[in-house]
Amino acid sequence: MEQVNVLVTGGCGFLGTAIVSALLMTKRFSITAIDINPPSLGSSTFPTEVRYVRANVLDVEGLQKVFDEAKPAMVVHTVGVYPLGAARYSMKGKDVVFKVNVEGTRNVLQAAKECGATGLVYTSSVTVVLDKLDQDFKNVDETWPKGNVDTSYGLSKAMAEDLVLSSSTHDFSTCALRSAPIFGPTDAVVIPTIHSLIALGQTPFVLGNGINLQDYVYVDNVADAHVLAVANLLNSQTAAGEAIFVTNGEPITIRDLCLAIWKEFGHVPSFTVHVPERLAWWVGFAAEWGNWVTGTESILGRGTVSDGCRDRYVSITKARRILGYRPKVSLGEGIRISCVHYKKKLADRSKR
Template sequence: MPAEKGQVYVVTGGCGFLGSHLVRMLAERSRNVAEIRVFDLHLDETLRTLSTDQVKLTLIQGDISSPEDVRAALVGGDVVIHTASLVDVWGRVPASKVTKVNVTGTENVLRVCEEEGIQYLVYTSSMEVVGPNIHGDPFYRGNEDTEYNIYHDQPYPLSKSKAEKMVLAANGKKINGGKILYTCSLRPTGIYGEGHELMRQFYKQGLRTGRRVFRAIPPSTEHGRVYVGNVAWMHLLAAHHLQERPSALGGQVYFCYDHSPYKSYEDFNMEFLSACGFRMISSRPLVPYFLLYLIALLNSLLQWLLHPFCIYAPILNPYTLAVASTTFTVQTDKAERHFGYKPLFSWEESKRHTVAWVKSFEEGEKSR
């Protein structure tokens, strides 16, 4: 059972997109937390303002792939929420670095939990440990038990899949002090919301084309999206109930979901970009799929040829094209059944918050 008060929570990757939302929510909504340790390679100093008389917030700079740094951050902790991850599906960083952060970093966290007797670990995984696969097989309204042809050939999904397997395999392991380690894994689909860097890139790209978005993917392609605030909320609930009911949550995986509509990535992004005067050109793809695939292959070839001289990493490559053009939607209530999760933010609230953030780009453009 969790202590009534005075717990130490450690959030790895706590200054990232999801991590910072999680830290803020933990600081605002926690009832039995004495300290929140935010561990990240790049610190967000604005998070220091979250410290109160009741909850101390500590920023710790360090590298998740360094055993020494991880130990310094985790020692004395009670609960670890491990969100630290290197997300790269474009080839912007070497595959070895993706593996070092996502796999070796998770190994370091598990080792310190074992040696320091830290009993509870919630891991932020990804839908990409399942798919979409590169064959384009749809995952339509699937759940945690849906059979699917999982096939990975890219560093990011490979690394997340391996890390998740390690986390789940560690559940029930005896650790220092005669305790038992309990773990669970959360798999967000495409996260959106304030601070989503890819949305910022789409905005800038749209400005270069006169606020016009050219359809590339059929609108019939659907993807599951989930608001960052609801993903953070699910993590907090999972961390709490993992302590209260470890035998029920331990070793389990949960998709992160809410009431966001199923749409193609392009149509979903337009829910926010249209508020800034962006408009979608054509109701059907303007470029045939085979031509998009040839462009994606050409981008991969150029990336390989230019690698010795510079980093060439466009958004479109064979993997991102496969993901964007493959239906992947989740329909499940497992988190609700196991630990009472319900979205904290409705779709209308999630949209309003995200639109307000996107509109803030407008102010930035006007001030230049």
């Protein structure tokens, strides 16, 4: 069987690497992975059967040249800027976020069409709907309105998603996969952030009532969804023009998620203190002022409190129906695998 050319943007990133691996496992695809920092020749970290190319989604001319040389039939676009800290919950630093997430996506779409690609799968986010920080979202589906959000990230992803889905035609089919927060091996956000609370002595504290549910997704499950979407757009095209939520399908309280992660590191809080949401909000406000005065940044802030005290989970019925998506790695198993990897990373770091 002749292999289909697929180009993955951000192919050396956390999710991009997993998507490349998942595509390789099918043995159906010839892969070009572009990244702003591709591996050096002879690197043993990345698969040798993949062609890695340096490219910047903001460099229109250079990007087009890479696409023209690769001649992909399908494009998977994962590149995006995800603000951390206080900027995650505001419009702070929005210029860079919008430039990469919106204009970068526009450039990728243009390059894909110009080179003759037949379709594109876009890595979107649940934040296009859920980033209204003072609102609960329970069992949300794709009919809910998007873009009415408080953050630069959520708004930029919504705008980019509009660009992608409005580009879908019979000759160039597109879809958008709205991923929940992703965790897994090499995860730089979820596992490290929750683990850091042990050393900070903050594990006894529960914000709000502690019973609100939120969605997460293991990285290999998201990667599988992207492979299913690529196959769909190459064949039945029932996903064309569609936005689709992708999660583990296992909403969990943040407290239970934290306890499961801490347990993997041998830590169980000896007592529990429930902090009312309003009090936590004022503590977050004070922490932000302290950060401003000292020039540092803590995990706690008003955005963290608002986000952490809300219900934020969605339905994956559409992903199951259209893509045939089934999360292969459970939340519990994903946590175990991720923590084993992070423990090894911490041990290696302590030896240096």
